[in-house]
Amino acid sequence: MKIVTGETMQGLDRRVIDEFGIPGLQLMENAGRGCAVAITEAFPAAARAVVVAGKGNNGGDGYVIARLLRESGWEVRTIVLAARAEIGGDALTNLQRLNPESLIFSPAPGGLLPYRQILDEATVIVDSLLGTGLKNPVSAVYAEAITLINGSGKPVVAVDIPSGIAAGSGEVLGVAVRAAMTVTFGLAKIGHVVYPGCEYCGSLKIVDIGIPAEVSSSAEGVDFVDSVTASRLLIRRERRAHKGAFGHCLIIAGSTGKTGAAAMAANSAVRAGSGLVSLAVPVVLNPILEVKTTEAMTIPLPDDGQGFLGSTALPAIVGAWEGKDSIAIGPGMSWNTATAELVRQVIRLVTAPLVVDADGLNALSEEVEALANKKSPTVVLTPHPGEMARLTGASIAEIEADRLGVARAFSVRYGVYVILKGARTVVAAPDGRLSINGSGNPGMASGGMGDVLTGIVTSLLGQGYEPFTACQLAVFIHGYAADLVAGEKGEIGMSAVDVQEHLPVAFRSLN
Numbered sequence: 362m363k364i365v366t367g368e369t370m371q372g373l374d375r376r377v378i379d380e381f382g383i384p385g386l387q388l389m390e391n392a393g394r395g396c397a398v399a400i401t402e403a404f405p406a407a408a409r410a411v412v413v414a415g416k417g418n419n420g421g422d423g424y425v426i427a428r429l430l431r432e433s434g435w436e437v438r439t440i441v442l443a444a445r446a447e448i449g450g451d452a453l454t455n456l457q458r459l460n461p462e463s464l465i466f467s468p469a470p471g472g473l474l475p476y477r478q479i480l481d482e483a484t485v486i487v488d489s490l491l492g493t494g495l496k497n498p499v500s501a502v503y504a505e506a507i508t509l510i511n512g513s514g515k516p517v518v519a520v521d522i523p524s525g526i527a528a529g530s531g532e533v534l535g536v537a538v539r540a541a542m543t544v545t546f547g548l549a550k551i552g553h554v555v556y557p558g559c560e561y562c563g564s565l566k567i568v569d570i571g572i573p574a575e576v577s578s579s580a581e582g583v584d585f586v587d588s589v590t591a592s593r594l595l596i597r598r599e600r601r602a603h604k605g606a607f608g609h610c611l612i613i614a615g616s617t618g619k620t621g622a623a624a625m626a627a628n629s630a631v632r633a634g635s636g637l638v639s640l641a642v643p644v645v646l647n648p649i650l651e652v653k654t655t656e657a658m659t660i661p662l663p664d665d666g667q668g669f670l671g672s673t674a675l676p677a678i679v680g681a682w683e684g685k686d687s688i689a690i691g692p693g694m695s696w697n698t699a700t701a702e703l704v705r706q707v708i709r710l711v712t713a714p715l716v717v718d719a720d721g722l723n724a725l726s727e728e729v730e731a732l733a734n735k736k737s738p739t740v741v742l743t744p745h746p747g748e749m750a751r752l753t754g755a756s757i758a759e760i761e762a763d764r765l766g767v768a769r770a771f772s773v774r775y776g777v778y779v780i781l782k783g784a785r786t787v788v789a790a791p792d793g794r795l796s797i798n799g800s801g802n803p804g805m806a807s808g809g810m811g812d813v814l815t816g817i818v819t820s821l822l823g824q825g826y827e828p829f830t831a832c833q834l835a836v837f838i839h840g841y842a843a844d845l846v847a848g849e850k851g852e853i854g855m856s857a858v859d860v861q862e863h864l865p866v867a868f869r870s871l872n
Protein backbone atom coordinates (compact mmCIF):
# COMPACT_ATOMS: atom_id res chain seq x y z
CA MET A 362 0.00 0.00 0.00
CA LYS A 363 1.36 3.40 -0.92
CA ILE A 364 1.35 6.09 1.76
CA VAL A 365 2.18 9.76 1.33
CA THR A 366 2.95 12.97 3.20
CA GLY A 367 0.34 15.69 3.68
CA GLU A 368 2.13 17.90 1.15
CA THR A 369 2.10 15.15 -1.49
CA MET A 370 -1.62 14.66 -0.90
CA GLN A 371 -2.32 18.37 -1.23
CA GLY A 372 -0.33 18.34 -4.49
CA LEU A 373 -2.47 15.47 -5.76
CA ASP A 374 -5.66 17.35 -4.87
CA ARG A 375 -4.37 20.39 -6.77
CA ARG A 376 -3.51 18.28 -9.83
CA VAL A 377 -6.96 16.77 -9.83
CA ILE A 378 -8.52 20.23 -9.69
CA ASP A 379 -6.16 21.90 -12.21
CA GLU A 380 -5.56 19.12 -14.75
CA PHE A 381 -8.75 17.10 -14.55
CA GLY A 382 -11.16 19.96 -13.94
CA ILE A 383 -12.75 18.31 -10.92
CA PRO A 384 -13.79 21.21 -8.66
CA GLY A 385 -12.42 21.35 -5.13
CA LEU A 386 -16.01 21.64 -3.93
CA GLN A 387 -16.74 18.24 -5.47
CA LEU A 388 -13.70 16.67 -3.75
CA MET A 389 -14.86 18.17 -0.45
CA GLU A 390 -18.38 16.81 -1.02
CA ASN A 391 -16.96 13.34 -1.76
CA ALA A 392 -14.73 13.50 1.31
CA GLY A 393 -17.58 14.58 3.59
CA ARG A 394 -19.89 11.96 2.11
CA GLY A 395 -17.30 9.23 2.71
CA CYS A 396 -17.11 10.24 6.38
CA ALA A 397 -20.88 10.53 6.79
CA VAL A 398 -21.36 7.05 5.31
CA ALA A 399 -18.71 5.62 7.63
CA ILE A 400 -20.41 7.26 10.61
CA THR A 401 -23.89 6.01 9.72
CA GLU A 402 -22.47 2.51 9.20
CA ALA A 403 -20.81 2.59 12.61
CA PHE A 404 -23.91 4.12 14.30
CA PRO A 405 -26.90 2.75 12.35
CA ALA A 406 -29.55 4.42 14.55
CA ALA A 407 -29.57 8.14 13.76
CA ALA A 408 -28.51 10.02 16.86
CA ARG A 409 -26.67 13.11 17.99
CA ALA A 410 -23.42 14.34 16.44
CA VAL A 411 -21.24 17.27 17.38
CA VAL A 412 -18.93 18.45 14.62
CA VAL A 413 -15.94 20.42 15.88
CA ALA A 414 -14.53 22.32 12.92
CA GLY A 415 -11.41 24.36 12.25
CA LYS A 416 -11.10 27.26 9.84
CA GLY A 417 -9.51 25.37 6.93
CA ASN A 418 -10.73 22.77 4.46
CA ASN A 419 -10.69 20.05 7.11
CA GLY A 420 -13.42 22.13 8.74
CA GLY A 421 -15.08 22.32 5.31
CA ASP A 422 -15.32 18.53 5.24
CA GLY A 423 -16.92 18.79 8.68
CA TYR A 424 -19.67 21.12 7.36
CA VAL A 425 -20.47 18.61 4.60
CA ILE A 426 -20.67 15.84 7.20
CA ALA A 427 -22.95 18.00 9.38
CA ARG A 428 -25.32 18.61 6.45
CA LEU A 429 -25.42 14.98 5.30
CA LEU A 430 -25.95 13.57 8.80
CA ARG A 431 -28.73 16.11 9.33
CA GLU A 432 -30.33 14.97 6.07
CA SER A 433 -30.31 11.39 7.30
CA GLY A 434 -32.13 12.30 10.49
CA TRP A 435 -29.31 13.06 12.92
CA GLU A 436 -29.41 15.93 15.34
CA VAL A 437 -26.23 17.88 14.61
CA ARG A 438 -24.48 20.82 16.30
CA THR A 439 -21.40 22.32 14.72
CA ILE A 440 -18.85 24.18 16.81
CA VAL A 441 -16.54 26.32 14.70
CA LEU A 442 -13.22 27.19 16.33
CA ALA A 443 -12.92 30.41 14.36
CA ALA A 444 -14.76 33.62 13.64
CA ARG A 445 -17.12 33.46 10.65
CA ALA A 446 -15.01 36.04 8.81
CA GLU A 447 -11.96 33.76 8.93
CA ILE A 448 -13.61 31.11 6.78
CA GLY A 449 -13.41 31.26 3.02
CA GLY A 450 -13.43 29.25 -0.19
CA ASP A 451 -15.12 25.86 -0.42
CA ALA A 452 -15.34 25.67 3.38
CA LEU A 453 -17.39 28.89 3.43
CA THR A 454 -19.68 27.59 0.68
CA ASN A 455 -20.43 24.54 2.80
CA LEU A 456 -20.73 26.55 6.01
CA GLN A 457 -23.42 28.65 4.34
CA ARG A 458 -25.45 25.54 3.59
CA LEU A 459 -25.89 24.81 7.30
CA ASN A 460 -28.78 25.98 9.42
CA PRO A 461 -27.37 29.03 11.30
CA GLU A 462 -29.07 27.84 14.48
CA SER A 463 -26.99 24.69 14.53
CA LEU A 464 -23.76 26.71 14.51
CA ILE A 465 -21.66 27.93 17.42
CA PHE A 466 -18.65 30.14 16.78
CA SER A 467 -15.98 29.89 19.42
CA PRO A 468 -12.80 31.62 18.31
CA ALA A 469 -11.28 32.62 21.65
CA PRO A 470 -9.45 30.65 24.36
CA GLY A 471 -11.93 29.48 26.99
CA GLY A 472 -14.78 30.00 24.53
CA LEU A 473 -15.56 26.32 24.23
CA LEU A 474 -16.02 25.63 27.93
CA PRO A 475 -19.72 26.69 28.04
CA TYR A 476 -20.40 24.08 25.36
CA ARG A 477 -18.95 21.19 27.25
CA GLN A 478 -22.42 19.85 27.92
CA ILE A 479 -23.11 19.68 24.20
CA LEU A 480 -20.11 17.38 23.85
CA ASP A 481 -21.30 15.32 26.81
CA GLU A 482 -24.67 14.77 25.13
CA ALA A 483 -23.18 13.64 21.80
CA THR A 484 -23.36 10.09 20.50
CA VAL A 485 -20.32 10.80 18.35
CA ILE A 486 -17.91 13.72 17.99
CA VAL A 487 -16.59 14.54 14.53
CA ASP A 488 -13.06 15.96 14.63
CA SER A 489 -12.62 18.27 11.64
CA LEU A 490 -10.32 20.78 13.30
CA LEU A 491 -7.04 20.19 11.52
CA GLY A 492 -6.06 17.97 8.62
CA THR A 493 -3.05 17.94 6.35
CA GLY A 494 -2.68 21.72 6.73
CA LEU A 495 -1.32 21.48 10.29
CA LYS A 496 2.16 22.92 10.40
CA ASN A 497 3.32 23.82 13.91
CA PRO A 498 2.28 22.80 17.42
CA VAL A 499 -1.47 23.40 17.72
CA SER A 500 -2.55 26.85 18.88
CA ALA A 501 -3.98 27.43 22.36
CA VAL A 502 -7.63 27.45 21.24
CA TYR A 503 -7.27 24.24 19.25
CA ALA A 504 -5.27 22.57 22.03
CA GLU A 505 -8.08 23.40 24.45
CA ALA A 506 -10.66 21.94 22.07
CA ILE A 507 -8.61 18.77 21.59
CA THR A 508 -8.26 18.32 25.35
CA LEU A 509 -12.02 18.79 25.81
CA ILE A 510 -12.80 16.30 23.04
CA ASN A 511 -10.46 13.70 24.56
CA GLY A 512 -11.89 14.35 28.02
CA SER A 513 -15.49 13.80 26.88
CA GLY A 514 -15.11 10.03 26.73
CA LYS A 515 -17.25 10.02 23.56
CA PRO A 516 -16.31 8.08 20.43
CA VAL A 517 -14.53 10.41 18.02
CA VAL A 518 -14.41 10.10 14.26
CA ALA A 519 -11.39 11.98 12.92
CA VAL A 520 -11.69 13.55 9.49
CA ASP A 521 -8.60 12.81 7.39
CA ILE A 522 -6.26 12.56 10.40
CA PRO A 523 -6.69 13.08 14.14
CA SER A 524 -6.15 16.80 14.75
CA GLY A 525 -2.71 17.44 16.17
CA ILE A 526 -0.97 14.59 14.31
CA ALA A 527 1.53 15.63 11.65
CA ALA A 528 0.47 13.84 8.46
CA GLY A 529 4.04 13.52 7.19
CA SER A 530 5.70 12.11 10.31
CA GLY A 531 3.10 10.88 12.80
CA GLU A 532 4.45 13.32 15.38
CA VAL A 533 2.07 14.75 18.00
CA LEU A 534 2.28 18.52 17.53
CA GLY A 535 1.52 19.46 21.14
CA VAL A 536 -1.66 17.51 21.76
CA ALA A 537 -3.78 15.31 19.48
CA VAL A 538 -7.28 13.89 19.26
CA ARG A 539 -7.63 10.23 20.22
CA ALA A 540 -10.04 8.85 17.63
CA ALA A 541 -12.01 5.62 17.54
CA MET A 542 -12.04 5.80 13.76
CA THR A 543 -10.22 7.90 11.18
CA VAL A 544 -11.60 8.39 7.70
CA THR A 545 -8.99 9.53 5.23
CA PHE A 546 -9.13 10.40 1.56
CA GLY A 547 -7.47 8.88 -1.49
CA LEU A 548 -4.31 7.49 0.12
CA ALA A 549 -3.23 6.84 3.70
CA LYS A 550 -0.72 9.28 5.12
CA ILE A 551 2.56 8.41 6.86
CA GLY A 552 1.13 9.79 10.12
CA HIS A 553 -1.57 7.10 10.03
CA VAL A 554 0.89 4.21 10.17
CA VAL A 555 3.95 5.29 12.15
CA TYR A 556 4.19 5.84 15.91
CA PRO A 557 2.90 7.74 17.73
CA GLY A 558 0.31 8.88 15.13
CA CYS A 559 -1.01 5.38 14.45
CA GLU A 560 -2.02 4.98 18.08
CA TYR A 561 -4.34 7.99 17.81
CA CYS A 562 -6.20 6.90 14.66
CA GLY A 563 -8.35 4.01 15.89
CA SER A 564 -9.51 2.01 12.89
CA LEU A 565 -8.45 3.55 9.60
CA LYS A 566 -10.81 3.82 6.63
CA ILE A 567 -9.60 5.09 3.26
CA VAL A 568 -12.35 6.48 1.03
CA ASP A 569 -12.17 7.16 -2.66
CA ILE A 570 -12.91 10.83 -3.37
CA GLY A 571 -12.51 10.58 -7.13
CA ILE A 572 -8.77 11.05 -7.53
CA PRO A 573 -7.97 9.38 -10.88
CA ALA A 574 -5.80 6.24 -10.52
CA GLU A 575 -3.15 7.71 -12.83
CA VAL A 576 -2.71 10.64 -10.44
CA SER A 577 -2.41 8.58 -7.25
CA SER A 578 -0.14 6.00 -8.89
CA SER A 579 2.26 8.72 -10.05
CA ALA A 580 2.57 10.19 -6.55
CA GLU A 581 5.86 9.97 -4.73
CA GLY A 582 5.18 7.78 -1.73
CA VAL A 583 6.45 5.23 0.72
CA ASP A 584 5.51 1.53 0.64
CA PHE A 585 3.63 0.34 3.69
CA VAL A 586 4.16 -3.42 3.87
CA ASP A 587 1.17 -5.35 5.19
CA SER A 588 0.34 -8.99 4.52
CA VAL A 589 -1.23 -8.17 1.15
CA THR A 590 1.90 -6.37 -0.06
CA ALA A 591 4.21 -9.00 1.41
CA SER A 592 2.29 -11.77 -0.30
CA ARG A 593 2.86 -9.97 -3.60
CA LEU A 594 6.60 -9.83 -2.91
CA LEU A 595 6.92 -13.54 -2.18
CA ILE A 596 8.37 -15.61 -5.04
CA ARG A 597 6.38 -18.85 -5.42
CA ARG A 598 8.39 -22.05 -5.73
CA GLU A 599 8.39 -24.13 -8.86
CA ARG A 600 7.15 -27.63 -8.10
CA ARG A 601 10.30 -29.14 -9.65
CA ALA A 602 12.71 -26.85 -7.81
CA HIS A 603 15.96 -28.23 -6.31
CA LYS A 604 18.16 -26.81 -3.58
CA GLY A 605 20.48 -25.15 -6.08
CA ALA A 606 17.66 -22.77 -6.91
CA PHE A 607 17.51 -21.27 -3.42
CA GLY A 608 21.04 -20.12 -2.93
CA HIS A 609 23.92 -20.92 -0.64
CA CYS A 610 24.56 -18.29 1.98
CA LEU A 611 27.56 -17.82 4.24
CA ILE A 612 27.23 -16.39 7.72
CA ILE A 613 30.37 -15.21 9.51
CA ALA A 614 29.48 -14.92 13.17
CA GLY A 615 30.08 -15.81 16.80
CA SER A 616 32.66 -15.37 19.51
CA THR A 617 33.14 -16.74 23.00
CA GLY A 618 29.95 -16.10 24.95
CA LYS A 619 27.93 -15.37 21.82
CA THR A 620 27.53 -18.66 20.00
CA GLY A 621 23.75 -18.28 20.18
CA ALA A 622 23.80 -15.30 17.83
CA ALA A 623 25.70 -17.34 15.24
CA ALA A 624 23.36 -20.30 15.64
CA MET A 625 20.19 -18.21 15.34
CA ALA A 626 21.42 -16.36 12.26
CA ALA A 627 22.28 -19.66 10.54
CA ASN A 628 19.17 -21.53 11.66
CA SER A 629 16.96 -18.61 10.62
CA ALA A 630 18.53 -18.61 7.17
CA VAL A 631 17.57 -22.30 6.95
CA ARG A 632 14.02 -21.48 8.12
CA ALA A 633 13.79 -18.65 5.57
CA GLY A 634 14.28 -21.14 2.76
CA SER A 635 17.95 -21.13 1.77
CA GLY A 636 19.10 -24.11 -0.29
CA LEU A 637 22.30 -24.36 1.75
CA VAL A 638 23.71 -22.44 4.69
CA SER A 639 27.35 -22.33 5.78
CA LEU A 640 28.33 -20.86 9.12
CA ALA A 641 31.92 -19.68 9.56
CA VAL A 642 32.96 -19.43 13.22
CA PRO A 643 36.11 -19.15 15.37
CA VAL A 644 37.74 -22.60 15.42
CA VAL A 645 37.54 -23.07 19.17
CA LEU A 646 33.76 -22.61 18.99
CA ASN A 647 33.25 -25.01 16.11
CA PRO A 648 32.35 -28.02 18.27
CA ILE A 649 29.64 -25.98 19.98
CA LEU A 650 28.16 -24.71 16.72
CA GLU A 651 28.23 -28.22 15.28
CA VAL A 652 25.77 -29.07 18.03
CA LYS A 653 23.69 -25.90 17.87
CA THR A 654 23.07 -26.20 14.15
CA THR A 655 22.00 -29.24 12.22
CA GLU A 656 21.21 -28.29 8.62
CA ALA A 657 23.87 -25.57 8.39
CA MET A 658 27.47 -26.61 7.67
CA THR A 659 30.11 -25.05 9.88
CA ILE A 660 33.44 -23.70 8.67
CA PRO A 661 36.09 -23.36 11.43
CA LEU A 662 38.13 -20.16 11.06
CA PRO A 663 41.60 -19.51 12.57
CA ASP A 664 41.05 -17.44 15.73
CA ASP A 665 43.13 -15.98 18.56
CA GLY A 666 42.86 -19.16 20.62
CA GLN A 667 40.17 -17.56 22.77
CA GLY A 668 37.29 -17.67 20.30
CA PHE A 669 37.67 -14.21 18.73
CA LEU A 670 38.43 -13.48 15.08
CA GLY A 671 40.98 -11.12 13.55
CA SER A 672 42.75 -10.61 10.24
CA THR A 673 44.35 -14.07 10.41
CA ALA A 674 40.91 -15.44 9.50
CA LEU A 675 40.71 -13.43 6.27
CA PRO A 676 42.28 -15.98 3.85
CA ALA A 677 39.96 -18.71 5.14
CA ILE A 678 36.97 -16.39 4.83
CA VAL A 679 37.92 -15.47 1.25
CA GLY A 680 38.13 -19.19 0.49
CA ALA A 681 34.76 -19.79 2.16
CA TRP A 682 32.83 -17.17 0.20
CA GLU A 683 33.78 -18.75 -3.14
CA GLY A 684 30.51 -19.75 -4.81
CA LYS A 685 28.27 -18.25 -2.12
CA ASP A 686 25.23 -16.26 -3.19
CA SER A 687 25.07 -13.99 -0.14
CA ILE A 688 27.13 -13.29 2.95
CA ALA A 689 26.43 -11.93 6.43
CA ILE A 690 28.97 -10.70 8.92
CA GLY A 691 28.55 -9.52 12.47
CA PRO A 692 26.15 -11.46 14.68
CA GLY A 693 27.81 -12.16 18.02
CA MET A 694 31.33 -11.36 16.77
CA SER A 695 32.19 -9.01 19.68
CA TRP A 696 33.54 -5.52 19.37
CA ASN A 697 37.32 -5.43 19.60
CA THR A 698 40.06 -3.90 17.50
CA ALA A 699 41.14 -7.07 15.68
CA THR A 700 37.60 -8.20 14.84
CA ALA A 701 36.61 -4.70 13.75
CA GLU A 702 39.55 -4.56 11.33
CA LEU A 703 38.57 -7.96 9.91
CA VAL A 704 34.99 -6.78 9.34
CA ARG A 705 36.18 -3.71 7.43
CA GLN A 706 38.53 -5.87 5.31
CA VAL A 707 35.62 -8.13 4.43
CA ILE A 708 33.43 -5.13 3.50
CA ARG A 709 36.18 -3.89 1.16
CA LEU A 710 36.65 -7.26 -0.57
CA VAL A 711 33.28 -9.03 -0.85
CA THR A 712 31.53 -8.81 -4.21
CA ALA A 713 28.43 -10.88 -3.34
CA PRO A 714 25.40 -9.31 -1.58
CA LEU A 715 26.54 -8.59 1.98
CA VAL A 716 24.60 -8.05 5.21
CA VAL A 717 26.40 -6.25 8.03
CA ASP A 718 24.79 -6.52 11.47
CA ALA A 719 25.44 -6.07 15.18
CA ASP A 720 29.17 -6.02 15.96
CA GLY A 721 29.77 -5.65 12.22
CA LEU A 722 27.96 -2.31 12.45
CA ASN A 723 29.96 -1.30 15.49
CA ALA A 724 33.15 -2.01 13.54
CA LEU A 725 31.83 0.09 10.72
CA SER A 726 30.90 2.98 12.99
CA GLU A 727 34.62 3.38 13.83
CA GLU A 728 35.29 4.02 10.15
CA VAL A 729 32.09 4.57 8.17
CA GLU A 730 34.11 5.65 5.17
CA ALA A 731 35.08 1.98 4.71
CA LEU A 732 31.77 1.83 2.85
CA ALA A 733 33.20 4.11 0.19
CA ASN A 734 35.57 1.26 -0.82
CA LYS A 735 33.03 -1.55 -0.80
CA LYS A 736 33.04 -3.78 -3.89
CA SER A 737 29.61 -5.33 -3.53
CA PRO A 738 26.77 -3.41 -5.18
CA THR A 739 24.44 -4.79 -2.51
CA VAL A 740 25.35 -4.01 1.07
CA VAL A 741 22.56 -4.18 3.66
CA LEU A 742 23.01 -2.62 7.11
CA THR A 743 20.55 -3.56 9.85
CA PRO A 744 21.00 -1.02 12.66
CA HIS A 745 18.73 -0.45 15.61
CA PRO A 746 18.51 3.21 16.64
CA GLY A 747 21.53 2.90 18.98
CA GLU A 748 23.69 1.47 16.19
CA MET A 749 22.35 4.09 13.78
CA ALA A 750 23.35 6.75 16.29
CA ARG A 751 26.92 5.39 16.34
CA LEU A 752 27.00 5.20 12.53
CA THR A 753 25.77 8.76 12.01
CA GLY A 754 26.96 10.61 15.10
CA ALA A 755 23.37 11.76 15.75
CA SER A 756 21.57 11.11 19.03
CA ILE A 757 19.01 8.32 19.38
CA ALA A 758 16.33 10.99 19.95
CA GLU A 759 17.25 12.70 16.67
CA ILE A 760 17.05 9.39 14.85
CA GLU A 761 13.72 8.45 16.38
CA ALA A 762 12.30 11.89 15.51
CA ASP A 763 12.93 11.36 11.78
CA ARG A 764 13.38 7.65 11.12
CA LEU A 765 12.51 7.89 7.44
CA GLY A 766 14.70 10.91 6.76
CA VAL A 767 17.72 9.51 8.60
CA ALA A 768 17.51 6.11 6.93
CA ARG A 769 17.09 7.63 3.49
CA ALA A 770 19.95 10.12 3.89
CA PHE A 771 22.40 7.43 5.05
CA SER A 772 21.33 5.00 2.38
CA VAL A 773 21.68 7.52 -0.43
CA ARG A 774 24.97 8.90 0.86
CA TYR A 775 26.74 5.53 1.21
CA GLY A 776 24.96 3.55 -1.51
CA VAL A 777 23.73 0.90 0.94
CA TYR A 778 20.36 -0.56 1.89
CA VAL A 779 19.40 0.39 5.44
CA ILE A 780 17.03 -1.54 7.66
CA LEU A 781 16.41 0.83 10.58
CA LYS A 782 14.87 -1.41 13.22
CA GLY A 783 12.30 -0.47 15.86
CA ALA A 784 8.50 -0.25 16.01
CA ARG A 785 7.58 0.24 12.33
CA THR A 786 10.97 -0.72 10.89
CA VAL A 787 12.05 1.43 7.96
CA VAL A 788 13.81 0.12 4.84
CA ALA A 789 15.71 2.59 2.65
CA ALA A 790 17.29 1.95 -0.74
CA PRO A 791 20.19 3.92 -2.26
CA ASP A 792 17.87 5.20 -5.02
CA GLY A 793 15.66 6.90 -2.41
CA ARG A 794 12.90 4.27 -2.13
CA LEU A 795 11.44 3.94 1.35
CA SER A 796 9.28 1.38 3.02
CA ILE A 797 7.62 1.05 6.43
CA ASN A 798 6.88 -2.34 7.92
CA GLY A 799 3.44 -3.14 9.28
CA SER A 800 4.10 -6.34 11.26
CA GLY A 801 5.62 -7.05 14.65
CA ASN A 802 4.89 -6.46 18.33
CA PRO A 803 6.64 -5.47 21.58
CA GLY A 804 7.39 -9.13 22.35
CA MET A 805 10.25 -8.71 19.88
CA ALA A 806 12.11 -6.42 22.25
CA SER A 807 14.47 -9.14 23.43
CA GLY A 808 17.94 -10.44 22.63
CA GLY A 809 18.54 -12.44 19.47
CA MET A 810 15.71 -10.99 17.36
CA GLY A 811 18.26 -9.11 15.24
CA ASP A 812 20.25 -12.28 14.58
CA VAL A 813 17.08 -13.94 13.31
CA LEU A 814 16.42 -10.99 10.97
CA THR A 815 20.00 -11.15 9.66
CA GLY A 816 19.53 -14.82 8.84
CA ILE A 817 16.30 -14.10 6.98
CA VAL A 818 17.54 -11.19 4.90
CA THR A 819 20.78 -13.01 4.01
CA SER A 820 18.75 -16.02 2.97
CA LEU A 821 16.40 -14.00 0.74
CA LEU A 822 19.33 -12.19 -0.91
CA GLY A 823 20.92 -15.56 -1.61
CA GLN A 824 17.65 -16.80 -3.08
CA GLY A 825 17.88 -14.05 -5.68
CA TYR A 826 15.37 -11.52 -4.38
CA GLU A 827 15.94 -7.96 -5.56
CA PRO A 828 17.70 -6.31 -2.57
CA PHE A 829 14.98 -3.81 -1.59
CA THR A 830 12.36 -6.56 -1.87
CA ALA A 831 14.55 -8.92 0.17
CA CYS A 832 14.77 -6.31 2.93
CA GLN A 833 11.03 -5.54 2.86
CA LEU A 834 9.97 -9.18 2.88
CA ALA A 835 12.54 -10.18 5.51
CA VAL A 836 11.41 -7.47 7.88
CA PHE A 837 7.75 -8.26 7.31
CA ILE A 838 8.06 -12.03 7.75
CA HIS A 839 10.20 -11.54 10.87
CA GLY A 840 7.47 -9.40 12.49
CA TYR A 841 4.71 -11.58 11.16
CA ALA A 842 6.24 -14.75 12.63
CA ALA A 843 6.47 -12.85 15.93
CA ASP A 844 2.79 -11.90 15.61
CA LEU A 845 1.96 -15.59 15.17
CA VAL A 846 3.98 -16.43 18.29
CA ALA A 847 2.16 -13.63 20.17
CA GLY A 848 -1.16 -15.13 19.07
CA GLU A 849 -0.20 -18.52 20.52
CA LYS A 850 1.89 -17.66 23.56
CA GLY A 851 1.50 -13.94 24.14
CA GLU A 852 4.13 -11.25 23.84
CA ILE A 853 5.85 -11.56 27.19
CA GLY A 854 8.51 -14.23 27.25
CA MET A 855 8.54 -14.68 23.47
CA SER A 856 12.04 -15.69 22.40
CA ALA A 857 14.00 -15.17 19.21
CA VAL A 858 14.08 -18.93 18.65
CA ASP A 859 10.26 -18.95 18.91
CA VAL A 860 10.21 -16.47 16.04
CA GLN A 861 12.79 -18.45 14.07
CA GLU A 862 10.70 -21.61 14.44
CA HIS A 863 7.52 -19.86 13.25
CA LEU A 864 9.08 -18.66 10.00
CA PRO A 865 7.78 -21.59 7.89
CA VAL A 866 4.19 -21.02 9.06
CA ALA A 867 4.55 -17.30 8.46
CA PHE A 868 5.72 -17.94 4.88
CA ARG A 869 2.89 -20.43 4.37
CA SER A 870 0.27 -17.89 5.34
CA LEU A 871 1.60 -15.47 2.72
CA ASN A 872 1.77 -18.08 -0.01
Ligand SMILES: NC(=O)C1=CN([C@@H]2O[C@H](COP(=O)(O)OP(=O)(O)OC[C@H]3O[C@@H](n4cnc5c(N)ncnc54)[C@H](O)[C@@H]3O)[C@@H](O)[C@H]2O)[C@@H](O)CC1
Pocket residue numbers: 371374375385388389390392415416417418419420421422490491492493494495496497498499500503520521522546570
Ligand atom coordinates in the same frame (compact mmCIF):
# COMPACT_ATOMS: atom_id res chain seq x y z
N1 LIG B 1 -8.93 20.05 -2.41
C1 LIG B 1 -8.35 19.64 -1.32
O1 LIG B 1 -7.20 20.02 -1.06
C2 LIG B 1 -9.11 18.76 -0.40
C3 LIG B 1 -8.90 18.90 0.96
N2 LIG B 1 -9.63 18.23 1.84
C4 LIG B 1 -9.51 18.51 3.26
O2 LIG B 1 -8.74 19.65 3.47
C5 LIG B 1 -7.76 19.41 4.45
C6 LIG B 1 -6.61 20.32 4.22
O3 LIG B 1 -7.15 21.63 4.28
P1 LIG B 1 -6.29 22.92 4.58
O4 LIG B 1 -5.13 22.94 3.69
O5 LIG B 1 -7.23 24.04 4.53
O6 LIG B 1 -5.75 22.67 6.01
P2 LIG B 1 -6.45 22.29 7.39
O7 LIG B 1 -7.91 22.51 7.35
O8 LIG B 1 -5.93 20.98 7.75
O9 LIG B 1 -5.78 23.30 8.37
C7 LIG B 1 -5.42 24.56 7.93
C8 LIG B 1 -5.99 25.60 8.85
O10 LIG B 1 -5.52 25.40 10.14
C9 LIG B 1 -4.74 26.49 10.52
N3 LIG B 1 -3.57 25.96 11.21
C10 LIG B 1 -2.43 25.45 10.70
N4 LIG B 1 -1.59 25.09 11.67
C11 LIG B 1 -2.22 25.38 12.82
C12 LIG B 1 -1.86 25.26 14.17
N5 LIG B 1 -0.68 24.77 14.53
N6 LIG B 1 -2.74 25.64 15.12
C13 LIG B 1 -3.92 26.15 14.76
N7 LIG B 1 -4.31 26.31 13.50
C14 LIG B 1 -3.48 25.93 12.53
C15 LIG B 1 -4.35 27.22 9.26
O11 LIG B 1 -4.19 28.57 9.52
C16 LIG B 1 -5.53 26.93 8.38
O12 LIG B 1 -6.55 27.86 8.59
C17 LIG B 1 -7.48 17.94 4.33
O13 LIG B 1 -6.94 17.41 5.51
C18 LIG B 1 -8.85 17.40 4.03
O14 LIG B 1 -9.56 17.20 5.23
C19 LIG B 1 -10.74 17.39 1.41
O15 LIG B 1 -11.84 18.23 1.39
C20 LIG B 1 -10.50 16.78 0.08
C21 LIG B 1 -10.08 17.79 -0.95
Ligand SMILES: [K+]
Pocket residue numbers: 419488489490491492519520521522523524
Ligand atom coordinates in the same frame (compact mmCIF):
# COMPACT_ATOMS: atom_id res chain seq x y z
K1 LIG C 1 -9.03 16.14 11.75
